[in-house]
Amino acid sequence: MKIILVGFGAIGKGVAKVLHEKRDYLKKNYGDFKVVAITDSSGSAIDENGLDLIKAIEVKETTGSIKNYPEKGSKMKSIDVIREVKADVVVEITPSNLETGEPAKTHILESFRNKKHVVTANKGPLALCYKELVEEAKKHGVMFRHEASVGGAMPIINLAKETLAGNEILSIRGILNGTTNYILTKMEKEGLDFETALKEAKELGIAETDPTQDIEGLDTAAKIVILANSIMGLEKTIKDVKVKGITKITPEALFLANKRGYTIKLIGQIKENHLIVEPMLVPIDSPLNVKGTLNVAMFETDLAREVVVVGRGAGPIETASAILSDLIHIYTTINTKQKIK
Amino acid sequence: MKIILVGFGAIGKGVAKVLHEKRDYLKKNYGDFKVVAITDSSGSAIDENGLDLIKAIEVKETTGSIKNYPEKGSKMKSIDVIREVKADVVVEITPSNLETGEPAKTHILESFRNKKHVVTANKGPLALCYKELVEEAKKHGVMFRHEASVGGAMPIINLAKETLAGNEILSIRGILNGTTNYILTKMEKEGLDFETALKEAKELGIAETDPTQDIEGLDTAAKIVILANSIMGLEKTIKDVKVKGITKITPEALFLANKRGYTIKLIGQIKENHLIVEPMLVPIDSPLNVKGTLNVAMFETDLAREVVVVGRGAGPIETASAILSDLIHIYTTINTKQKIK
Numbered sequence: 001m002k003i004i005l006v007g008f009g010a011i012g013k014g015v016a017k018v019l020h021e022k023r024d025y026l027k028k029n030y031g032d033f034k035v036v037a038i039t040d041s042s043g044s045a046i047d048e049n050g051l052d053l054i055k056a057i058e059v060k061e062t063t064g065s066i067k068n069y070p071e072k073g074s075k076m077k078s079i080d081v082i083r084e085v086k087a088d089v090v091v092e093i094t095p096s097n098l099e100t101g102e103p104a105k106t107h108i109l110e111s112f113r114n115k116k117h118v119v120t121a122n123k124g125p126l127a128l129c130y131k132e133l134v135e136e137a138k139k140h141g142v143m144f145r146h147e148a149s150v151g152g153a154m155p156i157i158n159l160a161k162e163t164l165a166g167n168e169i170l171s172i173r174g175i176l177n178g179t180t181n182y183i184l185t186k187m188e189k190e191g192l193d194f195e196t197a198l199k200e201a202k203e204l205g206i207a208e209t210d211p212t213q214d215i216e217g218l219d220t221a222a223k224i225v226i227l228a229n230s231i232m233g234l235e236k237t238i239k240d241v242k243v244k245g246i247t248k249i250t251p252e253a254l255f256l257a258n259k260r261g262y263t264i265k266l267i268g269q270i271k272e273n274h275l276i277v278e279p280m281l282v283p284i285d286s287p288l289n290v291k292g293t294l295n296v297a298m299f300e301t302d303l304a305r306e307v308v309v310v311g312r313g314a315g316p317i318e319t320a321s322a323i324l325s326d327l328i329h330i331y332t333t334i335n336t337k338q339k340i341k
Numbered sequence: 342m343k344i345i346l347v348g349f350g351a352i353g354k355g356v357a358k359v360l361h362e363k364r365d366y367l368k369k370n371y372g373d374f375k376v377v378a379i380t381d382s383s384g385s386a387i388d389e390n391g392l393d394l395i396k397a398i399e400v401k402e403t404t405g406s407i408k409n410y411p412e413k414g415s416k417m418k419s420i421d422v423i424r425e426v427k428a429d430v431v432v433e434i435t436p437s438n439l440e441t442g443e444p445a446k447t448h449i450l451e452s453f454r455n456k457k458h459v460v461t462a463n464k465g466p467l468a469l470c471y472k473e474l475v476e477e478a479k480k481h482g483v484m485f486r487h488e489a490s491v492g493g494a495m496p497i498i499n500l501a502k503e504t505l506a507g508n509e510i511l512s513i514r515g516i517l518n519g520t521t522n523y524i525l526t527k528m529e530k531e532g533l534d535f536e537t538a539l540k541e542a543k544e545l546g547i548a549e550t551d552p553t554q555d556i557e558g559l560d561t562a563a564k565i566v567i568l569a570n571s572i573m574g575l576e577k578t579i580k581d582v583k584v585k586g587i588t589k590i591t592p593e594a595l596f597l598a599n600k601r602g603y604t605i606k607l608i609g610q611i612k613e614n615h616l617i618v619e620p621m622l623v624p625i626d627s628p629l630n631v632k633g634t635l636n637v638a639m640f641e642t643d644l645a646r647e648v649v650v651v652g653r654g655a656g657p658i659e660t661a662s663a664i665l666s667d668l669i670h671i672y673t674t675i676n677t678k679q680k681i682k
Binding site for chain 1 (some may be wrong): 359363366367488494495496499500503504505506507508509626628630631632642644645646647648649650651652653658659661662663665666668669670674677
């Protein structure tokens with residue numbers, strides 16, 4: 001299976017690393033997963049026989065641009081690579097933009113038009129125009145998968161749609177942002193105030209330099225929009241979410257909650273067509289009370305009743321794990337079809 | 342898709358109920374799921390146009406035997422129904438026998454030989470001769486799925502093999518028996534001794550009249566054998582498991598564990614090729630510390646790191662949920678193939 005990686009930041013490099021390390025395992029259990037092109041905002045590297053992924057990571061880390069890949073590097077843009085390079089799947093992993101969804105939206109639509117399946121971790125286009133993307137994919141007869149867009153390595157979208165197939169998902173509640181969970185856990189355990197806990201999270205690289213989207217709840221809001229649309233068949237955008245962040249939470253509030261058998265978590269919730277993100281009281285012995293940077297989601301379903309899943313919501317290798325599972329699904333589906341031809 | 346239900350006890354009736362209630366939903370989203378035969382130890386009912394599932398449940402509940410189904414009922418045996426009735430899938434849900442695996446083993450093998458896919462919840466044959474079953478299925482080109490055999494509605498086997506595809510599963514630890522978890526939770530919360538908690542569990546129908554397999558850890562042992570073989574590719578049987586039950590646990594032991602920040606759970610564990618079932622100390626804030634009849638499993642993986650899943654381990658509708666997801670997977674796979682033909 002031939003793959004194009006569009007975007008070569010931390011996650012792109014994580015995917016390259018995993019595909020390199022798992023090459024023999026994949027060959028033995030599935031087939032050959034070959035990266036025939038990698039692009040970033042500066043240009044690209046293309047080799048239809050498969051790029052050397054370790055060399056690609058090295059070039060990116062030492063020169064800052066994949067276009068410097070020896071002999072096979074060029075200034076060719078992502079969109080042209082998507083159009084012109086022969087491949088089965090495009091992995092779209094440029095940075096998420098929650099206002100415009102670009103450049104990911106254009107990349108994804110262009111991939112569909114060129115009969116390429118798409119795997120993405122990109123929240124932007126999914127939170128802004130999910131329906132349009134799904135319809136375009138259908139129109140062109142290609143697959144569109146995005147397990148990595150919510151909860152990183154924590155199984156959630158494919159879990160609900162495939163492992164729990166046949167169940168109606170009645171509600172979803174969860175902690176979908178590791179940064180805010182880390183901050184609240186620190187405040188609770190050490191009595192720190194919000195600013196101090198945030199500062200520490202920044203120093204550890206858990207919070208970004210500009211943590212607004214996380215602490216104001218926008219990141220969680222984008223994620224529950226994706227879950228509402230992809231799992232529950234709703235047609236929501238980020239504007240439909242009532243959002244409140246964690247900046248007003250005090251260590252005193254956490255202390256008082258604890259005294260009554262509760263903790264406070266930033267919960268994203270989809271229930272009866274309403275999407276809410278806000279700090280909520282959670283019983284201390286609830287499975288939703290997970291600590292540190294962990295993510296958690298609780299599904300309420302008609303047959304299986306409550307199902308809870310806990311996992312790592314971020315990190316390049318963890319995100320690559322979800323992308324890899326989507327790539328394997330696409331490979332297996334294509335292969336099931338080809339066996340019959 | 343034509344289905345034969347072999348076994349019509351609580352789980353069989355649960356499957357029939359779910360297939361009846363979900364009929365329109367399945368038709369709309371997938372296709373027609375028709376039960377063309379139901380068998381129990383007394384006989385069978387056969388209708389190639391699809392049985393009336395509500396009538397089948399009523400007949401079974403009022404007369405005790407499916408052979409009394411009006412006009413379509415007969416003394417025809419399960420094995421002959423498997424051989425002679427035209428169908429795509431056999432759902433094997435006779436009672437589990439952990440010593441011989443029968444009659445499920447014979448039913449499953451005969452289904453394979455007759456080119457019928459199999460979905461089962463039956464632990465017996467899986468814990469005793471997994472490899473033989475998988476090889477027979479492969480030989481005859483049919484699918485063999487058994488999500489319901491471990492953890493009821495809790496996603497576990499398909500989660501590890503499909504949702505986490507590409508990950509190496511390094512270890513599995515979990516609470517895979519709801520009865521023992523209920524007893525230990527009661528003892529911990531109310532200071533009851535083992536016998537009193539067991540008595541209460543029996544009165545509530547949570548423990549069986551003969552609870553030996555649960556409280557001695559054999560049920561958990563069978564389940565970790567299934568997980569070791571199906572998820573981790575090992576070749577274990579129930580004889581390879583070091584097993585210790587919960588009958589010696591006292592409320593004092595739980596009290597002391599609590600005082601030090603721990604609880605005691607009956608844990609099934611697969612790690613470095615060793616299978617163990619025994620009461621273990623679990624930190625109070627560990628995701629493994631789930632209460633009541635809940636089941637939980639923690640996977641340690643190479644890419645996604647730790648993933649935890651919590652769900653309902655038993656109950657006819659919950660088990661039917663897992664069976665339904667397997668049926669949908671088979672339907673989708675057959676259908677992907679047929680689209681190309």
